[in-house]
Amino acid sequence: MSEHLPPEALDQWADALREHFDLNPEDVPISLILDLAKDVANGVARPAAPFSAFVAGLVAGRRGGSPEDVRAAVADVVKLAGDWQG
Numbered sequence: 001m002s003e004h005l006p007p008e009a010l011d012q013w014a015d016a017l018r019e020h021f022d023l024n025p026e027d028v029p030i031s032l033i034l035d036l037a038k039d040v041a042n043g044v045a046r047p048a049a050p051f052s053a054f055v056a057g058l059v060a061g062r063r064g065g066s067p068e069d070v071r072a073a074v075a076d077v078v079k080l081a082g083d084w085q086g
Helices: 007-021 030-043 048-063 067-083
Strands: none
Touching: 007 030, 030 048, 030 067, 048 067
16 A cells, blocks of 8 residues: 555545544545645745644534534635734
C-alpha cells in the first residue's frame, strides 16, 4: 500500500470515512475543506492548514455540527487567514 493517497483516490477515501463514521455526503464537504487548506496555506503557512481544518471541525461540532455550522466555521477560519498579518 502506498504511503500517499493519489489525488484521484480522494473520493474513495471520503467514501470510506463516510461509511466508517456513518456520515452523509454533506457532512464531508471535500472542496470546502480543500479550499480552507489552500487559503490558510497561502495566507498563514502550509503547516497551519491541517491544524486549521481540525479547528474548524472542532468549532463546527461545538456549534452543533450541522453542515451549516461547518460552512460557518470554515468561513470564519478563512476570513481570519485572509486578514492574517502574522
